[in-house]
Amino acid sequence: MKLELQGASVRHPAARPGGAPALHPLSLSVAAGEAVAIIGPSGAGKTTLLELLACALRPEAGQLMLDGVDPWSLPRSGLQRLRGQLFLAPQVPPLPPRQRVVTAVLAGRLPGWSLATSLRSLAYPTDTTAAREALARFDLADKLFERVDRLAGGERQRVGLARALLAPARLWLVDEPLSALDPRRAAQATAALVDEARVRGITLVATLHQVDMALAHFPRIVGLRDGAVAFDLPPAEVTPALLEQLYAERDNLPAPEQPWSPPGLPIAATCR
Amino acid sequence: MTPPRDPAWQGRVFWSVACLLLLWPLIVATEFRPAVLFDPDSLRVTGRFLAGFLPPKVDPAFLAEVARETWRTVAIATAGMALAMVLAVPLTLMSARVLSLSALSGRMARGPFWLRQGVRTLLIVLRSIPELVWALVFVRVVGLGPTAGVLAIALTYGGMLGKVYSEILDSGETGPTQALLRNGGGRLQGFFYGLLPQNSAELTSYTVYRWECAIRSSVVLGFVGAGGLGQQIDSAMKMFNGGEVATLLMVFVALVALADRVSAWLRAWLG
Numbered sequence: 001m002k003l004e005l006q007g008a009s010v011r012h013p014a015a016r017p018g019g020a021p022a023l024h025p026l027s028l029s030v031a032a033g034e035a036v037a038i039i040g041p042s043g044a045g046k047t048t049l050l051e052l053l054a055c056a057l058r059p060e061a062g063q064l065m066l067d068g069v070d071p072w073s074l075p076r077s078g079l080q081r082l083r084g085q086l087f088l089a090p091q092v093p094p095l096p097p098r099q100r101v102v103t104a105v106l107a108g109r110l111p112g113w114s115l116a117t118s119l120r121s122l123a124y125p126t127d128t129t130a131a132r133e134a135l136a137r138f139d140l141a142d143k144l145f146e147r148v149d150r151l152a153g154g155e156r157q158r159v160g161l162a163r164a165l166l167a168p169a170r171l172w173l174v175d176e177p178l179s180a181l182d183p184r185r186a187a188q189a190t191a192a193l194v195d196e197a198r199v200r201g202i203t204l205v206a207t208l209h210q211v212d213m214a215l216a217h218f219p220r221i222v223g224l225r226d227g228a229v230a231f232d233l234p235p236a237e238v239t240p241a242l243l244e245q246l247y248a249e250r251d252n253l254p255a256p257e258q259p260w261s262p263p264g265l266p267i268a269a270t271c272r
Numbered sequence: 273m274t275p276p277r278d279p280a281w282q283g284r285v286f287w288s289v290a291c292l293l294l295l296w297p298l299i300v301a302t303e304f305r306p307a308v309l310f311d312p313d314s315l316r317v318t319g320r321f322l323a324g325f326l327p328p329k330v331d332p333a334f335l336a337e338v339a340r341e342t343w344r345t346v347a348i349a350t351a352g353m354a355l356a357m358v359l360a361v362p363l364t365l366m367s368a369r370v371l372s373l374s375a376l377s378g379r380m381a382r383g384p385f386w387l388r389q390g391v392r393t394l395l396i397v398l399r400s401i402p403e404l405v406w407a408l409v410f411v412r413v414v415g416l417g418p419t420a421g422v423l424a425i426a427l428t429y430g431g432m433l434g435k436v437y438s439e440i441l442d443s444g445e446t447g448p449t450q451a452l453l454r455n456g457g458g459r460l461q462g463f464f465y466g467l468l469p470q471n472s473a474e475l476t477s478y479t480v481y482r483w484e485c486a487i488r489s490s491v492v493l494g495f496v497g498a499g500g501l502g503q504q505i506d507s508a509m510k511m512f513n514g515g516e517v518a519t520l521l522m523v524f525v526a527l528v529a530l531a532d533r534v535s536a537w538l539r540a541w542l543g
Contacts, residue, residue, distance in 0.1 A: 056454050058377050076381070080373060084456025094451035096469035098542065107465045111456035118461050167455060 001067050001085065001171040001203045003030040003053060008062035009227075010045075010052050022048040023227040025062055032067075032170075035194055035204040037214035040224035041247050046207035047091070049224065050173045053205060054088035055079060066171070084111030087169035091176040093160030097149035101140075101159055104148055105131045108166035134165035137192045139185070153180040158189060165196060172197060174206040178213060186210060190217045211243060324514030328522065335519075338504070342523055345500035348418050348493075349486035352425025353479070359398075359430030364437040367391040370446045370467065371459045391434075399431025407493045421498030425486050436478055444471045473542045477535050484531035488524070 007025040023045045030036055038046050051057045052064060055071045063070055071082050087108070095104045102125045109127070110118060120126065128144065135141045138158035148156060157180045164172050174193065178186040194217050197204040208214045214221055215235040223230040223238075223246045230246050231238070308314060365371060367388050374381035380388075406424035414420055449466030457465070468475075494502015501520055508516035 054454060056377055076373060080456055080458075082456075083454060087455055088451070090447065090451055092447065094448040094466075096445075096448045096466060098472060099465075099469040103465065103469075107452060107457075108455075110452060110458075110461045110465060113461070115458065115460050118464060122464060169455070 002032045002065075003028070003171070003203065003205070004063075004065040004068075005029070005052070006063045006065070008052060008059035008064055010048055010057050011060050012048070012057070021060065021227060023052065026227070026229060027062075028222065028229065028232070030203055030205065032203055033198070033201045034220065035197055035218050036206070036220045036222055037218035038205065038207045038222045038224055039209070039211055039214050039246070040230070044224040045227040046224055047175055048227075050088065050175050050205065050207060053171075054086055054173050055083055056088060085169055086171040086173065087164050087167040088173045089160055089164055089175060089177065091179060093156045095148045095156060095159060097147075099148050101135070101143050101146050101148060101151070102128060102131050104159055105134055105162050105166060108134075108163035109168070112168040130166060131162075134162040135159070137165060137196065138162050138189055154182065154185060157181060158185070161189060161193065164193075169202065171203045172205070174204070176207055176209060178208065178210055186213060187216075194218065321514075324512065325518040327515060328518035329513070329515035330519065334516065338501075338519060338523060341499075341501050341504050342527070344418060345487060345490050345494075345502070346527070348421045348490045348498070348500050349425065349483055352422045352486050352490075353429060353483050355422065355426035356429035356433050356482075357479070359426060360433035360437060363391050363395060363430075363434040364441065365459070365463060367395070367434065368438040368441040368467075370442050370449055371453075371462060373453060373459065376450065376453055395431045395434045397431070398427055399429075399435065401428065403428040403489055404492055404496065407496050407498050411497055416497040416499075418499040421490055421493040421500065424493055424498070425489060429482060429486060433479070433482060437475060440471050440474050440478065441467050444474065473539050476538050476542060480531055480535035480538065484528055484535075487527050487531070491524070 005026055005028045007027055008023065009021050009025045010023040011021045026049070038049060040046055048057065052059060055064070055066075058072055064072070066082065066086070069082070071079055074082060103122065106121055106125055106127065109121075113121070117126065125131065132141050132144050135144060135158075138161060140155060140158055140162065143151060143155060143159070148159065151159065157177065161174070161177055164174070172193070177189060177193065181189060190213050193204065193206065196202070206214075206218070215238060219234060220232070221235055221238050222232045223242065225246055231242055233242075369375060369380070369388070372380050372384055372388075374384055403424040406427050407420050410420035410423045414423070444467075448470055449462045452462045452466045453459070490498070490500050491502035491505060494500045494504070495506045497503065501523065505517060505520050508514075508520065
C-alpha cells in the first residue's frame with residue numbers, strides 16, 4: 001500500500017486547546033512494499049504518526065492518502081473496510097489475558113471473516129496450521145494452546161506480532177515491537193517482520209528505540225523529533241552526529257524553541 | 273527542610289466534613305432512633321415473635337412440599353434471568369461505548385450517540401419500575417402463578433443487567449477490543465474476540481449475583497401470588513406458623529450459599 005502524508009498535523013483529542021500539536025505539519029511518502037523505520041526520542045510523536053497512518057487519528061490539517069484515497073472522505077463502512085487492509089500493532093500487545101494464543105493469533109483474520117466464521121472459529125479454531133506457522137516465525141510454535149496470561153512479557157509481544165502475519169493487510173504499522181525482547185529475540189523478530197513484509201509485498205512502517213536494529217534491518221530511516229521529521233535517509237548516511245542531535249537533551253539544542261507556533265497560523269486565543 | 277505538603281489534604285478534609293453534615297437531615301428524615309431497639313416493651317414483642325419460629329417444622333409431608341416449591345422458586349429465578357439476559361445482551365451491545373466505531377477517532381457520531389441515549393433511557397424505565405409492580409400487572413394479564421413472576425423478573429432485571437453489563441464493558445481494559453476495531457474488525461467480532469474474554473469473570477460474577485437476587489425477589493413476588501417459596505412464606509405468616517417460616521428461611525440461606533459457591537467456582541474456573 002502506498003502512503004502519502006501532505007502537511008498533516010495532529011492534535012490528540014484529549015490535548016489542551018492551544019497546546020503544541022503532537023505532530024507539526026508533516027509530509028512523508030512511502031512507496032508500496034517499502035520498509036521504513038522511525039526512530040527518535042520518547043515523546044517525539046512516533047506513536048502518533050503510526051496512529052495517523054492507521055486512520056486511528058484524524059489529521060487536524062493536511063491530508064493522508066492511502067493508495068491515492070483519502071480515508072477520511074470515505075463513509076464509515078468504507079473507512080472500516082480500508083482499516084481491514086492495514087494492521088496496527090500497538091506497543092502493548094492488545095491481548096485479553098484469558099484468551100488462548102491460538103485465538104489471539106487467529107483474531108488477525110477477523111477483517112476477512114464473516115461473523116459466522118468468527119463464531120465457528122471460537123468453537124473450534126479454523127486454521128490451526130496457519131496460526132502455528134505464524135508463531136513458528138517468532139519461535140513460539142509450542143505456545144499455540146497456552147493462555148495469554150501464562151506467557152512472559154516478551155512472548156506476549158511476539159504473539160502480537162504473529163497476529164500481523166495472519167491479517168489480510170497490505171500495510172503493517174508496528175509500534176515498538178522490540179521493547180520487551182532480549183537482543184537475540186529482537187534481531188530474530190525484526191528479521192521475521194522485514195522478510196515477511198518483503199516476500200508478501202507489504203508496506204512496513206515500524207517505530208524503534210533500538211537504533212542498531214533499525215540501521216541493520218531497514219533500508220530507510222526516518223528520524224522524528226518534537227513532531228517533525230529531522231532526517232529521512234538510507235542507513236548508510238545516518239551518521240553518529242545526526243543521531244546525537246536527534247537524541248540530544250533539549251537544553252543542549254542550539255536554538256531553543258519554547259513558544260513554537262506553526263508558521264502562517266495565527267496563535268489561538270483561548271479563554272480559560 | 274520541611275517535608276512537601278500534600279496539596280490534596282485540605283480538599284479531603286473539607287469533603288469528609290461536608291458529607292458528615294449532609295448525613296444529618298437523612299438521619300432526621302428516617303426517624304433513626306436506635307434506643308427504640310432496646311426498649312423493654314419492643315424487646316418482649318420481638319422475642320415472642322421470634323420464639324414462634326422454634327422449632328422449625330420438619331415433618332416429611334411439609335418437607336416434600338417445600339422441596340417442590342424450592343424447585344419452582346429456582347425455576348422462576350432461572351427462567352426470569354434467562355429472559356432478562358435475552359433482553360439485556362442486545363441492549364448492552366447497543367449501548368456500550370467501547371463498541372462504537374465512530375468514537376475510535378475522536379467524538380462519537382450523532383446518530384449512534386442518540387441511539388445510545390435512547391437505549392439507556394429504555395434501560396432506566398425497565399429497572400426503575402419495581403418487579404413487584406410488574407408482577408401486579410402480569411398477574412392481571414396471565415393470572416396467578418409463576419409466569420407473572422418470571423415476566424416481572426425478566427423486565428426489571430433486564431434493565432439492571434443491561435446497565436451494569438455495559439458499564440463493566442466500558443470500564444474494563446478496552447485496548448484489545450479497540451485494536452480489533454482499528455484493524456477493520458466488526459463490532460460483534462470485537463465483542464466476541466476482545467470484550468468477552470476480557471470481562472468474562474466480572475460478567476459471570478455479576479450474573480450469578482443477580483440470580484441470587486432473583487431468588488430473593490421471587491419471595492416478594494410470591495406474596496402477590498406469583499408462586500414458589502414466597503407464597504408459602506406468605507401463607508405461613510398469615511397462619512402465624514413460625515415453624516414453617518423458619519424452615520423456609522433456612523432453605524433460602526442454603527440457596528444463597530449455593531449461589532455464592534457457584535459464583536466462586538465459576539470465577540476460579542474462568543481465572
